[in-house]
Amino acid sequence: MNRKHWIVGALLGIALLCLLVYPPETYPYYPTCLFHKISGWDCPLCGGTRCVSALLRAHWLEALDQNAFVVIFLFLMLLMPVFRRLFRKPTLGEFLFRPLFLLMVLALFMLLRNLPYWPFSILASQS
Numbered sequence: 310m311n312r313k314h315w316i317v318g319a320l321l322g323i324a325l326l327c328l329l330v331y332p333p334e335t336y337p338y339y340p341t342c343l344f345h346k347i348s349g350w351d352c353p354l355c356g357g358t359r360c361v362s363a364l365l366r367a368h369w370l371e372a373l374d375q376n377a378f379v380v381i382f383l384f385l386m387l388l389m390p391v392f393r394r395l396f397r398k399p400t401l402g403e404f405l406f407r408p409l410f411l412l413m414v415l416a417l418f419m420l421l422r423n424l425p426y427w428p429f430s431i432l433a434s435q436s
Contacts, residue, residue: 310419325361325365327367328358328361328362328365329362329366329392332359332362332366333358333359334359334362337380339358342355350419351419351422351433351434352419353377353378353415353416353418353419353422354376354378355376355434356375356376356379356434357375357376357379358378359375359376359426359434360375360376360380361379361383363375364380364383365371375434376434377432378393378414378415418432422434
């Protein structure tokens with residue numbers, strides 16, 4: 310690992326520690342989503358900060374309630390090295406993380422979570 314990886318890892322660790330110690334539900338100084346403020350719609354990552362904070366505290370259902378996409382994405386990221394080691398070839402997870410496919414999934418998730426109908430309204434961020 311080079312120096313840049315250590316710096317990024319340290320900054321990520323500090324950010325996660327801040328989320329754990331100062332949860333966004335209690336402390337109002339976290340930034341709000343500009344897209345949501347302007348349009349009133351939830352973007353694909355609305356609720357992501359609260360979701361990661363809930364995951365750090367092992368509140369799985371609360372995290373799913375805030376942003377199901379972030380939970381599934383992080384779960385797949387954790388499983389990718391395991392599948393690569395088990396199957397020793399490119400896996401479905403590597404296909405899922407291609408930029409164009411990821412953008413299409415994010416757009417679809419944003420569209421579905423903003424529909425006011427029952428199964429999709431569950432995907433809306435619970436702020």
